[in-house]
Amino acid sequence: MSLGFDTAAAFVFVTIYRAVVQTVRVGSAMCERHVMVFAFVAIAAFFLTAEAKLAPDYIHPCNTTERACLIQATKDAIPHFAQGIPELGVPSLDPFIIDELPIQLPGVKVTFIDGKVTGLKKCQVLNVEAYLEKNLFILEVKCNMTIKGKYTAVGRLLLFPINGEGDSKIKIVNSVIKLNIKTKYFKDNEGRDHFGLKSYRYNFDYGERIHYTITNLFKGNPELSNTVLQFLNENWRTVTEEFGTPVVEYAMNVTIDTAKKFFDAVPYDELLHVPIPKY
Numbered sequence: 544m545s546l547g548f549d550t551a552a553a554f555v556f557v558t559i560y561r562a563v564v565q566t567v568r569v570g571s572a573m574c575e576r577h578v579m580v581f582a583f584v585a586i587a588a589f590f591l592t593a594e595a596k597l598a599p600d601y602i603h604p605c606n607t608t609e610r611a612c613l614i615q616a617t618k619d620a621i622p623h624f625a626q627g628i629p630e631l632g633v634p635s636l637d638p639f640i641i642d643e644l645p646i647q648l649p650g651v652k653v654t655f656i657d658g659k660v661t662g663l664k665k666c667q668v669l670n671v672e673a674y675l676e677k678n679l680f681i682l683e684v685k686c687n688m689t690i691k692g693k694y695t696a697v698g699r700l701l702l703f704p705i706n707g708e709g710d711s712k713i714k715i716v717n718s719v720i721k722l723n724i725k726t727k728y729f730k731d732n733e734g735r736d737h738f739g740l741k742s743y744r745y746n747f748d749y750g751e752r753i754h755y756t757i758t759n760l761f762k763g764n765p766e767l768s769n770t771v772l773q774f775l776n777e778n779w780r781t782v783t784e785e786f787g788t789p790v791v792e793y794a795m796n797v798t799i800d801t802a803k804k805f806f807d808a809v810p811y812d813e814l815l816h817v818p819i820p821k822y
Contacts, residue, residue: 651698
């Protein structure tokens with residue numbers, strides 16, 4: 544049975560108090576007021592020790608780098624981690640906001656505005672590997688994501704001239720993302736070891752299906768807008784491979800920057816109970 548923090552603190556206080564009172568009764572060396580002071584000091588020390596832990600409770604450190612444990616620990620963490628940790632300065636990944644993202648492609652300029660990306664907290668963990676001596680970390684996930692926001696588009700997309708401005712929604716079904724991260728280790732100002740992220744590369748498979756809902760692709764011409772939208776959805780893979788890379792790179796950069804903030808805040812020994820390699 545697990546106790547809540549307040550309950551545990553009260554239990555420690557009562558236990559200490561009873562023990563000291565018993566000592567006083569035996570040795571009669573302190574008055575009861577001194578006993579109370581001693582007990583309060585002990586309980587304060589208990590609180591300070593408990594609060595020293597920085598990792599959230601949903602972080603379950605592995606005692607080994609075996610894949611099974613790393614995968615399960617990552618599954619436990621993602622739904623909560625994706626919502627952000629404000630007290631540690633770690634922003635949300637579900638949703639995360641795209642304030643403005645201009646994409647310049649051959650013949651057309653598209654700008655996403657006030658975008659919101661959701662779905663990352665429900666990603667399925669396919670693989671996690673950690674090679675501490677080689678400074679290598681591998682993560683593979685499968686995700687369904689939705690991107691909503693405003694857009695402007697001017698130019699030519701494939702065969703069609705575009706002059707649009709309106710709402711956009713992109714649904715990505717079962718995309719697979721594989722990250723290969725080069726890690727490093729460093730000490731903070733208090734001398735505690737931390738994970739660091741040195742560099743990364745990724746593979747992104749667009750998955751089983753991408754569906755576009757885009758309004759007003761041609762201002763004042765809803766019929767042509769619908770025709771082009773139908774073309775986009777029927778040829779979603781070709782369309783996505785042409786303009787999807789900047790969006791994916793933006794999302795990857797946001798994810799890595801968020802992970803860096805987390806690793807900067809939480810020491811190594813609260814994330815993994817395996818001796819850190821010499822560095």
